[in-house]
Amino acid sequence: xxxxxxxxxxxxxxxxxxxxxxxxxxxxxxxxxxxxxxxxxxxxxxxxxxxxxxxxxxxxxxxxxxxxxxxxxxxxxxxxxxxxxxxxxxxxxxxxxxxxxxxxxxxxxxxxxxxxxxxxxxxxxxxxxxxxxxxxxxxxxxxxxxxxxxxxxxxxxxxxxxxxxxxxxxxxxxxxxxxxxxxxxxxxxxxxxxxxxxxxxxxxxxxxxxxxxxxxxxxxxxxxxxxxxxxxxxxxxxxxxxxxxxxxxxxxxxxxxxxxxxxxxxxxxxxxxxxxxxxxxxxxxxxxxxxxxxxxxxxxxxxxxxxxxxxxxxxxxxxxxxxxxxxxxxxxxxxxxxxxxxxxxxxxxxxxxxxxxxxxxxxxxxxxxxxxxxxxxxxxxxxxxxxxxxxxxxxxxxxxxxxxxxxxxxxxxxxxxxxxxxxx
Amino acid sequence: xxxxxxxxxxxxxxxxxxxxxxxxxxxxxxxxxxxxxxxxxxxxxxxxxxxxxxxxxxxxxxxxxxxxxxxxxxxxxxxxxxxxxxxxxxxxxxxxxxxxxxxxxxxxxxxxxxxxxxxxxxxxxxxxxxxxxxxxxxxxxxxxxxxxxxxxxxxxxxxxxxxxxxxxxxxxxxxxxxxxxxxxxxxxxxxxxxxxxxxxxxxxxxxxxxxxxxxxxxxxxxxxxxxxxxxxxxxxxxxxxxxx
Numbered sequence: 001x002x003x004x005x006x007x008x009x010x011x012x013x014x015x016x017x018x019x020x021x022x023x024x025x026x027x028x029x030x031x032x033x034x035x036x037x038x039x040x041x042x043x044x045x046x047x048x049x050x051x052x053x054x055x056x057x058x059x060x061x062x063x064x065x066x067x068x069x070x071x072x073x074x075x076x077x078x079x080x081x082x083x084x085x086x087x088x089x090x091x092x093x094x095x096x097x098x099x100x101x102x103x104x105x106x107x108x109x110x111x112x113x114x115x116x117x118x119x120x121x122x123x124x125x126x127x128x129x130x131x132x133x134x135x136x137x138x139x140x141x142x143x144x145x146x147x148x149x150x151x152x153x154x155x156x157x158x159x160x161x162x163x164x165x166x167x168x169x170x171x172x173x174x175x176x177x178x179x180x181x182x183x184x185x186x187x188x189x190x191x192x193x194x195x196x197x198x199x200x201x202x203x204x205x206x207x208x209x210x211x212x213x214x215x216x217x218x219x220x221x222x223x224x225x226x227x228x229x230x231x232x233x234x235x236x237x238x239x240x241x242x243x244x245x246x247x248x249x250x251x252x253x254x255x256x257x258x259x260x261x262x263x264x265x266x267x268x269x270x271x272x273x274x275x276x277x278x279x280x281x282x283x284x285x286x287x288x289x290x291x292x293x294x295x296x297x298x299x300x301x302x303x304x305x306x307x308x309x310x311x312x313x314x315x316x317x318x319x320x321x322x323x324x325x326x327x328x329x330x331x332x333x334x335x336x337x338x339x340x341x342x343x344x345x346x347x348x349x350x351x352x353x354x355x356x357x358x359x360x361x362x363x364x365x366x367x368x369x370x371x372x373x374x375x376x377x378x379x380x381x382x383x384x385x386x387x388x389x390x391x392x393x394x395x396x397x398x399x400x401x402x403x404x405x406x407x408x409x410x411x412x413x414x415x416x417x418x419x420x421x422x423x424x
Numbered sequence: 425x426x427x428x429x430x431x432x433x434x435x436x437x438x439x440x441x442x443x444x445x446x447x448x449x450x451x452x453x454x455x456x457x458x459x460x461x462x463x464x465x466x467x468x469x470x471x472x473x474x475x476x477x478x479x480x481x482x483x484x485x486x487x488x489x490x491x492x493x494x495x496x497x498x499x500x501x502x503x504x505x506x507x508x509x510x511x512x513x514x515x516x517x518x519x520x521x522x523x524x525x526x527x528x529x530x531x532x533x534x535x536x537x538x539x540x541x542x543x544x545x546x547x548x549x550x551x552x553x554x555x556x557x558x559x560x561x562x563x564x565x566x567x568x569x570x571x572x573x574x575x576x577x578x579x580x581x582x583x584x585x586x587x588x589x590x591x592x593x594x595x596x597x598x599x600x601x602x603x604x605x606x607x608x609x610x611x612x613x614x615x616x617x618x619x620x621x622x623x624x625x626x627x628x629x630x631x632x633x634x635x636x637x638x639x640x641x642x643x644x645x646x647x648x649x650x651x652x653x654x655x656x657x658x659x660x661x662x663x664x665x666x667x668x
Contacts, residue, residue, distance in 0.1 A: 055665070083513045089510050106514040
């Protein structure tokens, strides 16, 4: 039966003993979509893919591929999909040609069909030079290409690719993404990866899973907008002033600004939610500001810079990146791995609510939009923060106990930023 | 070609694509030659045209070296390397995977067994060393065919229960060793029921019957049952991944 829904998961759950790997995961992938399946390690991406490819069974829920239930007719499901597991496990002792012929035989293709398909596969995957080589002699990038080739040998309508770019160098990653873009023109593709740039390059839609739950599902633009904030990058010269400014000519400002001065002034602008200093060289102060999604702070920033007589080197406004949203949505996983308190309690409502619950979680988590490095630095910089606060004039009321301060309020984030600034 | 035969063909080729099969077969034939002709006087001192000892030494060599080496990687290595996931997510049923792997490996062992036919053929057909009673020879080879099916399937079962080839090798080796030598302990135990059990499970005791020209349904069924049960257990072990 022809259907537009090519992959459908409904309330998928999977238990490994007491460990809940998947918790009521539901999503759909429609015909012709290339969907990024995102999540940190252990979030349940591979488990979901293994259920969809009938390698393992779900503990609860149902899944259909091309309208066929994975439990009722696994062979038919496998005929409809091309699957590339993580790290492209292939038989190293076989040549590329023999391996692809083996998969073709397993799929019941006749030799003439196989040969005609091979022309296209060799062209799309770039395998012409290695067809006669043993797979064990190939680089990781070529193995991934062979893996993609075997997934395409029967010209499936659906492709499921589990981290096809893991362990590849940047050039190889770019190549594999190019293949996926090429392949995805006329197929449904579910692409699992950690690499958000790849998703942005190859997919129009993403599903983000965390701790076995879907926390976001939708077009990339919608997911980016979930944070409700816009980011501004402002860079001010650290050693020079704008000599043509009125303030300079009047002699009221003859000293280049300190980072604290810039930070305080930017932070005082109406609409600025948070200010964070970014690492730079010795010649500039770079700051990242967060503002509300609907507003535009550039005018106010420019006026401030002119009024102060500072020398503006760069100002840029950009939406929250997918990476920022991803980190905000999945940070709890990483913190749990490190034995830290979670950002938010994992109530059952969040599990059931899927994407909606994810958005709610995001709303609380996105406020503390530090990057991961900063996040990791929090603990290490505890004492440094205290010292920094004192040096900043004692306006920091943080008690320095960041182990318990992970609820992400803006003040703490500011304190961290100040700590960093003074540490420079 | 069915998926089972495709897998069997790949297994057969995998053995001969690496030097393992060649080394194992050559060394086995050399070792068998020395043992058959020189061990404890060997064939010459027996002073009669009998190949009974061939059917004693050959299965021991197969069980203690060849079969553990060939079967240890069958599923254990695929599971460790992740190729099992690639294989099983092709349109193939689990029992076809098990059967294909069994047939591919059994074919290698049968090839090795068949190559030992050179001994009687060369000695009594080409070099005319005397008159040979071919009945026990054929019976012995029938026994070897059934025995090898049982031994290979036991190795496959062990391989399906672990991810470590080393563990698979030693467990298979120990299992087959026990099944071969259990008959030796028959006279050392007093319990008659235990004696019966030891005699029943002994590979050697059953293979001796074949080598003397006695082909019994009981012995054939014994080996066939071990093979069938081991293959079914391997299938279950492979299927276990779905629910673990």
